[in-house]
Amino acid sequence: MFKRLGAVVLDADAITHELMEPKRLAWRQIVKAFGAGVLNDDETVNRRRLAAIVFEHAPRRRQLEAIVHPKVMRAIARRLHELRRARRMKAVVLDVPLLVETGAQRLVDALVVVTASPEVQRQRLRRKYGTSEEELNARMDAQWNLSAKAALADAVVENSGSVESTRTQVRQLWNQLVRNSPRKRPSSTSAR
Numbered sequence: 800m801f802k803r804l805g806a807v808v809l810d811a812d813a814i815t816h817e818l819m820e821p822k823r824l825a826w827r828q829i830v831k832a833f834g835a836g837v838l839n840d841d842e843t844v845n846r847r848r849l850a851a852i853v854f855e856h857a858p859r860r861r862q863l864e865a866i867v868h869p870k871v872m873r874a875i876a877r878r879l880h881e882l883r884r885a886r887r888m889k890a891v892v893l894d895v896p897l898l899v900e901t902g903a904q905r906l907v908d909a910l911v912v913v914t915a916s917p918e919v920q921r922q923r924l925r926r927k928y929g930t931s932e933e934e935l936n937a938r939m940d941a942q943w944n945l946s947a948k949a950a951l952a953d954a955v956v957e958n959s960g961s962v963e964s965t966r967t968q969v970r971q972l973w974n975q976l977v978r979n980s981p982r983k984r985p986s987s988t989s990a991r
Contacts, residue, residue, distance in 0.1 A: 811895040854937035912952040
């Protein structure tokens with residue numbers, strides 16, 4: 800929604816996919832740490848298999864995070880620096896699920912937390928991943944409680960309702976954070 804309003808979006812999940820492409824450093828470290836059993840026939844990482852391992856065992860999740868998170872955050876910081884130097888966009892949105900958990904909120908001018916009720920979160924996770932209750936719980940437990948994140952936020956978007964309700968909140972935030980901002984450089988916002 801921010802992208803449609805003119806923001807450049809840096810998506811941590813997309814960057815993670817790039818960094819985990821076959822033969823790249825993160826890929827090699829993942830294969831070394833978790834074995835070739837996490838690979839598909841074409842040597843790409845089977846994310847479902849890897850998720851099953853890391854969400855079942857917290858120490859293994861931390862091991863994967865230690866491999867991936869620093870690389871993702873360096874890539875985001877590098878792209879953010881390049882975008883700020885270009886000065887051709889109104890705002891940059893960092894779509895980072897674990898921004899607060901990794902302590903990377905220092906990269907943004909405003910922290911926007913998108914919340915939804917636990918029931919809605921579960922429905923969406925089930926639809927996206929088709930996982931069992933145990934996997935759902937493990938995925939949700941791997942992140943901070945949304946109310947704790949919301950307490951740190953500069954703004955909160957409540958996303959349990961209709962798409963139009965969310966769109967209205969996003970437009971209002973856009974006007975508040977970007978259009979009315981006195982900043983000369985592009986603003987960076989995290990929305991997650």
